Amino acid sequence: MDGTLVDTEPYWMATETAIAEQYGGTWTHEDAMSLVGNDLLVSGAYLKTKLDLDQSPEEVVEMLLDGVVAQVRHSVPWCAGSRELLLALHAAGVPCGLVTMSYQRFVAPILEHLPPETFRVIVTGDMVSEGKPHPEAYLTAAAALGVDPADCVAIEDSPTGARSAEAAGCRVLVVPNHVPVPEGPKRVFRESLEGLSPEDLARL
Template sequence: MDGTLVDTEPYWMATETEIAETHGGTWTHEDAMALVGNELIVSGEYIRNRVGMQQSAAEIVEMLLDGVVAQVRHAVPWRPGAREMLLALHAAGVPCALVTMSYQRLVAPILEHLPPETFRVIVTGDQVEKGKPHPEPYLTAAAALGLDPADCVAVEDSPTGVRSAEAAGCRVLVVPNHVPVPAAPGRHFRDTLEDLTPADLGALG
């Protein structure tokens, strides 16, 4: 979701910076980039150690979510072509799953802008024991859809997400955003989701 369907990464980065500065620390662009695609609890622990905060990683995650949810409720920053792609898949009857390391309370206000059942399955970071880059999130989603992961296409924007999808056995379409994703055998790349059709996704080998 974050960085692929909606460009919430600037929201996360702004919130991380605010938390760090409020607690007497500093936050760099390199720090922000290190957290892209991570499990939130991993990000919370990183911030805790980097800034020297007394709060637990779980408490810091809630602080992060408070900041990002507030911004999403003000405006949902759709990535170019993302909403149109989802609507086309929905109209074509293609079963879709949302696999995100964000928590349910951030997902909900974004899904309000899509037709019901756009995603038949939703796997969030607070529903899995091991988040990306572990394959559990994508394995969970494929199983809930009743599909073999090899018959699924994962659309990802970060190296962490790509590794998770590949480890689960999914085909992967990479649409890089804030962090570069290295080329590798089996990875398909596009600059944007604009004009991407269900047939295009189905043709990925």
């Protein structure tokens, strides 16, 4: 979701910076980039260690979510072509699953802006025991959709997410956003989702 469907990474980065400033710590662009695509608990643990916070990683995650959800409720920053592609897939009857390491309370206000059942399956970071780059989330989504992962195209923007989808057996369409993604045997690259059709995805 983050970086492919909606460009919320700047929201996360702004919230991380605000937490650092609140607690008198230092937060760099490199710190922010290192967390892109991560399981939220991994990010929470990183922030706790980096900023020497008293809060647990779980509590840090809730602080992050508080800040980002408030920004999303104000404005949803759709990635170019993402909403149009989703609506075209929905109209064509293509079953779609949302696989994100964000938590349900962050996902909900974004999905309010899409037609019901746009995603037949939603797998969030608080629903799995192993976050990306582990394949559990993608395997869970494919099983819930009743399809073989090898018949799925995963759209990702980060190395962590691409590794997760690849490990699950999916073909991966990589649309890099904030961080570079290396080449891989099951990866196809595109600069944007603009102009992409369900037929284009089928050809992958």
